[in-house]
Amino acid sequence: MLAGMEHENTHPGERMRNLIESVEAHLTRLKEDGITTVEVDPATLRALRDSLDAAQGPQTPLSPENEEGRITMSAPLEAIARRIAACRLCRLCETRTNTVPGQGASNPDIMFIGEGPGADEDAQGLAFVGRAGQLLTKIIAAMGYQREEVWIGNIVKCRPPNNRVPTPEEMEACLPYLREQIALLKPRAIVCLGATAVKGLFDTKTGITKLRGQWMTFEGIDTMPTYHPAYLLRNPPAKRDVWEDMQDVLRRLGRPVPGKQS
Ligand code: URA
Secondary structure, eight states, X not given: OHHHHOOTTSOHHHHHHHXXXXXXXXXXXXXXXXXXXXXXXXXXXXXXXXHHHHHTSSOSOOSOBOXXXXXXXXXXXXXXXXXXXXXXXXXXXXXXXXXXXXXXXXXXXXXXXXXXXXXXXXXXXXXXXXXXXXXXXXXXXXTTOOGGGSEEEESSSSOOGGGOOOOHHHHHHHXXXXXXXXXXXXXXXXXXXXXXXXXXXXXXXXXXXXXXXOOXXXXXXXXXXXXXXXXXXXXXXXXXXXXXXXHHHHHHHTOOOOSSOX
């Protein structure tokens, strides 16, 4: 079985996923046949270890580049990203191209949390790199930060087909990853971008229009709900509200508050 899995043109992460799926299917069949113990050949274990090492090699870009231009991320964050890459907890794994764990500084002042990857993010494995992402970059710059100085991620780490809103079950399945990321990153503030981000963290039915601009607390961290950049692209006058919210975030962080929207 192992030899048959080794397609040279396949990405190591993909090979590892295929391998795990095959092992899972094989064990399930054995269990159905009433077999409760399995002897594993040491050569098989070695092959599994080699595949795992290969899968952990250069992967989807995750975080800011270091001086040599390589993408870096702290080991615990990388470990979470690897688990996300192998995740099959909901059906979004069936249609994704890449997982999008989120990226940015490992000790950010601010974590920006959106809904879920779109087509560009799914293609690149990076959060907020499409049109909405470009607007988010402008917002971040207007706040006096570079993108690499904050952390940017989503409630769900895989693209929902046709960019539909993730289901409550998908959000629930994915939330533990974000909880772990928040616990590691310890941001001084969280910005929830749009209704889904707020629903994902707070399980509230109140709409974003009511909630935006009102501080909330998630795991003891000041959290500001505001509109999603994609909404701002459709409704530019709402940029004024978002800018007010971001000014409030800067005040809370004791950072200089630029007067005007970029
Ligand atoms: N919209 C989101 O909510 N997240 C992304 O990463 C991109 C678009």
